[in-house]
Amino acid sequence: MHDPELERVLAALHARSDAQAAMLKRYDATRAEGALTEDEIRDFRRDKLVALDRDKAELCYQLCRATDARRIVEIGTSFGVSTLYLAAAVRDNVRAAGGDGVVIGTEYEPNKASAARAHFEQAGLSRFIELREGDLRETLLQIDGPVDFMLMDIWIAMARPALELVAPHLKPGAIVVCDNTERYRGEYADYFAFLENPANGFRTMTLPFDGGFELSVRCQP
Numbered sequence: 001m002h003d004p005e006l007e008r009v010l011a012a013l014h015a016r017s018d019a020q021a022a023m024l025k026r027y028d029a030t031r032a033e034g035a036l037t038e039d040e041i042r043d044f045r046r047d048k049l050v051a052l053d054r055d056k057a058e059l060c061y062q063l064c065r066a067t068d069a070r071r072i073v074e075i076g077t078s079f080g081v082s083t084l085y086l087a088a089a090v091r092d093n094v095r096a097a098g099g100d101g102v103v104i105g106t107e108y109e110p111n112k113a114s115a116a117r118a119h120f121e122q123a124g125l126s127r128f129i130e131l132r133e134g135d136l137r138e139t140l141l142q143i144d145g146p147v148d149f150m151l152m153d154i155w156i157a158m159a160r161p162a163l164e165l166v167a168p169h170l171k172p173g174a175i176v177v178c179d180n181t182e183r184y185r186g187e188y189a190d191y192f193a194f195l196e197n198p199a200n201g202f203r204t205m206t207l208p209f210d211g212g213f214e215l216s217v218r219c220q221p
């Protein structure tokens with residue numbers, strides 16, 4: 001992560017995301033009252049980064065380094081903040097041990113996808129990122145090879161469909177992390193039902209980061 005250009009891009013993006021936090025809090029309260037239509041919600045979210053917190057993103061970097069992750073799936077790319085941490089881990093794994101690796105990102109808002117691509121270029125990490133643009137329920141239908149690590153940072157209703165799509169490709173020992181599972185425990189009920197079904201072979205625990213950060217390990221397929 002000690003790369004001045006990457007640090008500069010990340011500092012600017014985190015600052016922009018932090019500046020939107022108060023607006024997001026107010027929006028969450030209004031949304032909870034059911035006062036917004038689906039179109040209004042999508043419009044509001046279109047220019048919001050909703051970036052993964054620094055400490056959670058740093059944990060992802062470290063887990064990917066510790067496990068020498070080479071194929072990573074990121075559910076929810078937005079402007080590319082967490083993608084940059086994941087791609088830096090792949091780059092550093094490749095530098096350390098050779099071979100290759102990729103982060104598969106997912107984003108359905110065209111303006112966010114093109115901004116993310118620009119950030120990947122600025123940080124010099126494009127070659128480690130394959131951004132799949134469109135609805136993840138279509139863009140993730142094909143995954144070519146075992147997945148070592150998966151970050152779930154998406155509108156909650158999409159978490160279970162995404163996990164169901166990627167689960168068949170998770171290698172034994174793969175790690176899946178998911179944001180805000182304590183804050184929105186009720187909304188994640190169907191995601192937890194999948195994780196806790198013994199047939200799916202996961203062990204899971206909620207780490208005490210802000211809002212909760214779920215760490216799940218695929219013990220057996």
Ligand SMILES: C[S@@+](CC[C@H](N)C(=O)[O-])C[C@H]1O[C@@H](n2cnc3c(N)ncnc32)[C@H](O)[C@@H]1O
Nearest residue numbers: 050051052076077078081082107108135136153
């Ligand atoms: C919480 S943000 C991701 C933040 C990102 N991980 C970061 O750290 O910058 C979730 C993103 O998922 C995207 N998204 C939501 N539903 C989607 C879907 N069905 N397919 C693809 N992307 C989707 C949203 O447009 C949004 O940008």
